[in-house]
Amino acid sequence: MRHKDLCLQTLLLLWSFSCSIELDYTSIFSFGDSYTDTGNFVIISGPTTPELAMTKPPYGMTFFGHPTGRISDGRLIIDFIAEALGLPLLPPSFAANRSFEQGANFATAGGTALDRTFFVVNNYTVLSPFNISLRDQLRWFDGMKPSLCAGTPGGCRGFFSKSLFVVGELGWNDYASVLLAGGGAGEARSVTPQVVSMICAGTQKLIEDGARTVVVSGISPMGCTSGNLVLFASSSEEDYEPDTGCLKSLNLLSMEHNQLLREALTQLRGRNPGVRIIYGDFYTPLAELAATPRRFGIDGEDGALRACCGGGGGRYNFNLSSACGMEGVTACDDPSSYVNWDGVHLTEAAYHHVADGWLWGPYAQPTVLSSA
Template sequence: MNSLLCVLWVLLAFAVETAVGRRYEAIFSLGDSHTDTGNGNVVFAEHSLDNPAAALPYGMTFFGHSTGRNSNGRLIIDFIAEDLGLPFVPPFLAYNGSFRQGANFAVAAAFARNASFYSQIPNVGQFALNTSLSVQMQWFDSIKPSLCNSAQAECMGFFHKSLFLMGEFGVNDYSFAVFGMNISEIRLFVPDVIKAISLAAEGIIRQGAKTVVVPGIPPMGCDPPNLAMFPSDDPDDYDARTGCLKDFNDLSVYHNSLLQEAVKNVQKKYPNARVIYADFFTTVMDIIESPDKFGFIRDVLRCCCGGGGKYNFNISAGCGMPGSTVCEDPSAYLFCQSIESNYSSIFSFGDSYTDTGNLAILYGGPASADFLVSKPPYGMTFFGARSPSPPASLATNQSFNQGVNFATGGATALDRTFFVDRGFKAISPFNVSISFQLGWFDAMKPWFCSSLQECQEFFAKALFFVGELGWNDYAVMLLAGTSIDAVRPRVPEIVGRICAATEELIKEGGETVVVSGIAPLGCAPANIALMANQTGGEVEPETGCLKNLNLLSKDHNLQLRRALVRLRATYPGVRVIYADFYAPIRDFSVSPARYGFNGTDGVLSASCGGGGGKNNFDLAALCGMPGVSAGDPSAHVSWDGVHLTEAANHFIADGWLRGPYAHPPILSTPY
């Protein structure tokens, strides 16, 4: 397990490099347990085999629960996806949503060669499951119809913009074989393993892949299971510098040398593709030779989680089994046990998706005739009438000791003057932009603390939300007739303002800040009804949403995620959490019945509205107007054409708290 934590360094540099000047819209991954994000759970269950990675302590550090990943937290592929501004790559066998942003076909214990080569090996043959590289390639072929039609050009175009990870493969081929062969015999079939990998890479390229990453294998002689199960009485069999087994490491070197040559040959054969060899071996060796340089102080060859002995590995007491122990890591494990009650207050900033009463107060209170949200059927499902929590910042006679909500309907990331000066009409009559909300926050600080140190300590225990800003900025411009192409250049400015606000909260002492992206603009029934002609009218076949509006949302969210990565690097002691608003609504749209929604009508049609038709939205018959009915909110995603029902909000909140819609989940352990 220790080596799995270490090798995260291997591809991070590559991920940063590829993010610069190159935009990937999806990640497709094939491999084994180094990359498996949940497929193993399904495969092992189908064969009635126990999968240790399906239970704690696997997943304890980041997710707070097991995910099927063979690590205490994230894998290399997770870090790459995060750095590229993409969601975690979903496991093909354990996910029912859309694979438009990628799919992970990797399975723990997968081989490069066909599994039948290993099924007769004593003791381990029963674990030689049919999940080899060729099978994973078949799975990849099976999802292509959901990504592109049968026209070759469309598929080629889609995969041009995708990143492909081919492996690591080979470790299981050799690890299984060692139970029935010696190292010299195993070396004889290494070329066959390399051939399987290179042929698969070529197959991916022929289908349109422009970037294929092919990792080598790590130093097998440094792997704690190999050190524990194949000890030698001869000191010369061990590397004096590292304590690793020479023969196993020589096998890794041989594999990697042949693989590098094969990668060069594939690159020559397909000069228009980028075929990248990713070095697993050197990075792990650097860490083992100089552990303190990378923050690993001692016992670098011991498993963190295992059943005792010199290398803390015991095959009868593997990680997660009775008799195994987990290394001490209070900041990662014990803190997770109490994180749910560890925040003393919540401070929220945002727009109408988060507003719990501020805009109603600005309009003159609940009795205002001009404010539809103050009227039934708004609030009907839970409150009967609205009851904000945390309290709206503009409310009177409220205690704010446990938090304040500054979010206000109509709020923008850019200041109101930006829109007024340019003649945009559909802007809120109130100046409620994020900069003004921060001003309200600053004015309220005396409620909570009286000195800089006291404020820093108070806000360090608080949970901050910077919510879904940007939607209104784009809507104001688009409703004025501005084209999407003219709106898109404003994205960096809007994202920059959101990140600047986030940084201000960090400087005030905030140690946990959740920053949400925006929902898919093209899936809101109001936008479909009002903007279809303006945006070209093209719809996504898998969702029915307006494609060009959704591309604008994706662009915003991608730039925001990249900006948050930079912010994390600037403030390494702070948890900056990206909350994904786009993915859950996309998932609702692709598989509505899975979440209890009523098919297409439940996703693209407003629950409360008087417009009828497929979107049930009409500006002359808005929710809250006389004679407008609410329908069944529990069967709908959209409440009024723009905002979400309680049912949809509940799914999203749970996904932010526990995953998979926040990176990292709010209730996971800190970094």
């Protein structure tokens, strides 16, 4: 029965792909944080920075066989999207001696929707020493445009009309900065309108630059993250969702962000007729994995909320003093049966699950591969 279901699913995916009108994307340009970063943070940090955990095994163990700057055991959502569209995996925008004609990834680990000064002025935790907000990433994009558009018919607007733009999961680090400063979920929710407004302003700028298709991601259920389950643990069972075991307050924060973002994107579509603005649901697939893990081939006892890579034991197998990438720290034998990779980020299997839902449904409407 399992084999038949798999065959049926494959046929449906192939049918969906073949029936979609040819979109013929010639390039992909991506923005975001560590869920989308393909190496920018490592490059920006430079050789003088103390060795980063993400540059050490077992990062990259599942697909690449070595660390690549991606904070996972393998590929990310943006990688699976590129593969489905027949385009090369996106190089980080700071990579040397690379061609960016088929796309570039400006996403950087620690990236925020709001500018770094916002967190400094409000005495929130500053997660990165670098200016890597969405506004900064868009500035890097502006700097690349002359080399991309020179001599192309229709200039930049013509070039970008055939590109897919992805505005990744921004907001997570904004809220984490408030939470780590002791602000609590309520205070974190108070900055949601500003976060969503900045994401939409960035999306509007891309449209004005010529983008005709933009995927804008919501954020994941923050209360289901192994690290957050340890850092913000509660002694009251009432603070946890009975069906998932995730923290209610942090998941409520994610849901409110996503709801406000979806409403704002609806308004943005109304102001930009003829532009495809796709909301990528990052919450639902991960909530489903947490609630019914075995339905998706995830280890129900360990793999839904526990980190695959990281030492320390404990309920969620997460310990900052013995984190993934540190000397002597190993990963689980089968990352494909886990959702969480290192306590914050996801396994390749989880990213693949989300990407499939964006490409063919049901986690994006319209989907990336549809024309409607």
